[in-house]
Amino acid sequence: MKIFKLIFKNALRHKLRTSLTIFGIAIxxxxxxxxxxxxxxxxxxxxxAGADRLITxxxxxxxxxxxxxYKTKIESVSGVKEVCGAAWFGGTYxxxxxxxxxxxxxxxxxxxxxxxxxxxxDLDKYKKExxxxxxxxxxxxQYKFKVGDIIVLDGDIFPGRWEFVVSGIYLPKNKNTDxxxxxxxxxxxxxxxxxxxxxxxxxVFWYIVKIDNTNNSAQISEQIDALFKNSTAETxxxxxxxxxxxxxxASGAIITAMNFMSFAIIGIIMxxxxxxxxxxARERTREYAVFKTLGFSAYHLTGLIxxxxxxxxxxxxxxxxxxxxxxxxxxxxxxxxxxFPFFFIEPITIILAASSALLIGVLASxxxxxxxxxxxxxxxxxxxx
Amino acid sequence: xxxxxxxxxxxKSYWRNSLEIPVLHDLTLxxxxxxxxxxxxxxxxxxxxxxxxxxxxxxxxKGELNVAGTDIAKLNESGLAKWRxxxxxxxxxxxxxxxxLTAFExxxxxxxxxxxxxxxxxxHVENVLSIVGLGDRIHHYPxxxxxxxxxxxxxxxxxxxDPVILVADxxxxxxxxxxxxxxxxxxxxxxxxxxxxxxxxxxxxxxxxKATRLLHLEKGDLV
Numbered sequence: 001m002k003i004f005k006l007i008f009k010n011a012l013r014h015k016l017r018t019s020l021t022i023f024g025i026a027i028x029x030x031x032x033x034x035x036x037x038x039x040x041x042x043x044x045x046x047x048x049a050g051a052d053r054l055i056t057x058x059x060x061x062x063x064x065x066x067x068x069x070y071k072t073k074i075e076s077v078s079g080v081k082e083v084c085g086a087a088w089f090g091g092t093y094x095x096x097x098x099x100x101x102x103x104x105x106x107x108x109x110x111x112x113x114x115x116x117x118x119x120x121x122d123l124d125k126y127k128k129e130x131x132x133x134x135x136x137x138x139x140x141x142q143y144k145f146k147v148g149d150i151i152v153l154d155g156d157i158f159p160g161r162w163e164f165v166v167s168g169i170y171l172p173k174n175k176n177t178d179x180x181x182x183x184x185x186x187x188x189x190x191x192x193x194x195x196x197x198x199x200x201x202x203x204v205f206w207y208i209v210k211i212d213n214t215n216n217s218a219q220i221s222e223q224i225d226a227l228f229k230n231s232t233a234e235t236x237x238x239x240x241x242x243x244x245x246x247x248x249x250a251s252g253a254i255i256t257a258m259n260f261m262s263f264a265i266i267g268i269i270m271x272x273x274x275x276x277x278x279x280x281a282r283e284r285t286r287e288y289a290v291f292k293t294l295g296f297s298a299y300h301l302t303g304l305i306x307x308x309x310x311x312x313x314x315x316x317x318x319x320x321x322x323x324x325x326x327x328x329x330x331x332x333x334x335x336x337x338x339x340f341p342f343f344f345i346e347p348i349t350i351i352l353a354a355s356s357a358l359l360i361g362v363l364a365s366x367x368x369x370x371x372x373x374x375x376x377x378x379x380x381x382x383x384x385x
Numbered sequence: 386x387x388x389x390x391x392x393x394x395x396x397k398s399y400w401r402n403s404l405e406i407p408v409l410h411d412l413t414l415x416x417x418x419x420x421x422x423x424x425x426x427x428x429x430x431x432x433x434x435x436x437x438x439x440x441x442x443x444x445x446x447k448g449e450l451n452v453a454g455t456d457i458a459k460l461n462e463s464g465l466a467k468w469r470x471x472x473x474x475x476x477x478x479x480x481x482x483x484x485x486l487t488a489f490e491x492x493x494x495x496x497x498x499x500x501x502x503x504x505x506x507x508x509h510v511e512n513v514l515s516i517v518g519l520g521d522r523i524h525h526y527p528x529x530x531x532x533x534x535x536x537x538x539x540x541x542x543x544x545x546x547d548p549v550i551l552v553a554d555x556x557x558x559x560x561x562x563x564x565x566x567x568x569x570x571x572x573x574x575x576x577x578x579x580x581x582x583x584x585x586x587x588x589x590x591x592x593x594x595k596a597t598r599l600l601h602l603e604k605g606d607l608v
Contacts, residue, residue: 296466
C-alpha cells in the first residue's frame with residue numbers, strides 16, 4: 001500500500017461530501033471558463049483591429065454621416081496610403097434575430113483588410129456585379145449561402161427591399177478575424193439613395209485610413225481632423241483599436257463586472273474546497289495523532305492532506321474543463337446569431353482554470369495541514385470531534 | 386538483565402492558561418529489559434502521562450528520560466518520530482485503527498516508513514497477523530471485526546516493526562471479559578515468547594496479574 005492509495009481512500013471516505021465538492025468545483029470552473037471566454041472574445045475582437053488603420057468619423061457620433069468629398073482631402077494628408085469609405089447598412093435578413101454586420105464599402109476595402117481573404121476569382125466577379133456582395137465564411141455556413149444566391153434585406157436605416165447576389169465568400173485569416181460580415185458596393189447603395197432621398201446621397205459613415213507608419217498615427221489623426229475643423233461635419237480620427245473600443249464601450253461595465261465575477265468564482269471554489277478539507281482534517285484529528293505515534297513525519301501528513309485536496313480539486317477542474325467545451329458550444333447556440341463574431345475557448349482560459357484549480361488545491365490545504373502539524377499527539381488523542 | 390527504561394527525577398506539568406497543573410512529581414523509575422510492568426492507580430494519577438513520556442509522544446517538563454538507549458528528552462520532533470517508529474509499539478484502549486484501511490493495510494502502515502520491499506512487507510504483515518490469530522481476517526475492515534479482533538490488529542500493528550518496547554494504555558478497557566482475556570494472554574505471550582518489554586496501564590487488577598511487576602501511582606507519585 002502506498003500513500004497515494006491512502007489519499008484516494010481518504011477522499012472517498014465521505015462519498016456524498018466529496019462528490020458534492022467535486023460537483024461544486026466543476027460548476028465553478030464551468031462558470032469561470034464561460035465568463036472568461038466571453039471576456040477574452042471581447043478583448044480579442046479589439047486586438048484584431050489593424051495597427052496601421054485609422055478611422056475617421058463624425059466628431060459627434062459615428063451614426064452621423066460624412067460627405068464623400070472628405071475622401072480626397074484625407075488622401076492628400078502626408079503619410080496616408082489609402083482611404084476607403086464605409087456605411088453601416090443595418091437592415092433585417094428574414095428575421096430580426098438573424099443578426100450579422102452588413103456594410104456598404106468602397107471597392108478597395110479588401111486591400112485595406114488583407115485578413116479578409118477573398119479569392120481573385122470571387123473578387124473579380126464581385127467588382128463586375130453592381131449588387132454583388134461578399135459574405136464571411138461563418139455566416140455562409142450558418143445560412144448556407146453560396147455563390148450566386150440572392151440575399152434580400154429589409155432596410156431600416158436605408159428603407160426598402162434590397163437585393164444582393166452573393167459574389168464570393170471570404171475566409172478569416174486569423175482565429176479572431178470576424179467572419180460574420182456581409183459587404184457590398186457603396187456605389188449600389190448610393191445610387192439608389194440619391195434617387196429616393198437625394199439629401200442623403202454621397203455620404204459615408206466613416207473612412208478607413210491606411211497609414212504608412214504606425215508611429216505617426218497620432219500626428220496623422222490630428223492633421224486629418226484639422227482639415228475639417230469648424231466645418232458642419234467635424235471629424236474625429238482615431239486608431240481602429242480605439243474606435244472598436246469605443247464601439248463596445250457601452251458594454252464595458254458589464255465586461256468589467258464579468259471579469260470581476262470570474263475571479264470571484266475562484267474565491268468561491270476555494271471556500272468550497274477549504275470547507276471540505278477543514279471538516280475532513282478536523283474529523284481525522286485522532287487519526288493524525290495515530291500516524292504521528294507510528295512515526296509518520298510532518299512531511300507525510302502534509303502529503304496526505306495536500307494530496308487529498310489536490311486530488312479533489314483536480315478531479316473537479318478536470319470534469320469542469322471537460323464539460324466546458326460542449327457548454328460553451330451550447331451557449332453559442334442560444335445566443336442571438338452573430339452576437340459574437342467568433343466564439344471559442346482560448347487556451348489561456350483552460351490554462352487559467354487548471355492552474356487556478358491547482359493553486360486552490362494548495363491553498364485549501366494550508367489551514368488543515370497547519371492544524372494537523374501543530375496539534376500535539378496527546379491533544380489529538382483527547383480530541384472529540 | 387539490563388535497564389531499558391531509565392527515568393530519573395522526571396516531572397511533568399500541564400498549563401491551563403496561566404495555571405500550572407502538576408501531573409508527575411520528581412519521578413524515578415527503572416524498567417529492565419524483558420519486564421512486563423503494570424501501572425495502576427486512580428484516574429488522574431498520571432499513569433497515561435508516564436506512559437506517553439516512555440513512548441516519546443509527550444515530553445517531560447524536567448528530568449532525564451532514557452529509553453532503549455536514547456535520551457529521548459533531547460530529540461527534536463522528527464528525531465523523536467524516527468525513534469518511535471523503530472523502538473516502540475503502542476496499543477491504545479480504543480484500538481485507533483484507520484477505518485478506511487483493511488487489517489492488512491493497518492498493520493502495514495508502520496512498515497511504509499521502512500525500506501522493505503512490497504513482498505517483504507507482505508511477509509511481515511502476514512506473520513504478525515498469524516501471531517495474533519487473524520491470518521484469516523487480513524482483508525477485513527475494522528468495522529467488520531469485533532472489538533477483540535480490532536485490538537489484536539492494533540497489537541499486530543504495534544509489533545510489526547519488531548520494537549523493543551511495547552506500551553499499552555488500558556488495552557482491555559473497552560473489551561468484554563473473554564476478549565480481554567485473549568488480549569492479556571497474547572500480551573503475556575509477546576513478553577515471554579518474543580521477549581518484548583511491556584509497560585501497561587490498567588485499572589483492571591486481573592489484567593495486572595499478568596504482569597511481572599506492578600506499580601501504583603497516586604497523584605503523580607509512585608507508591
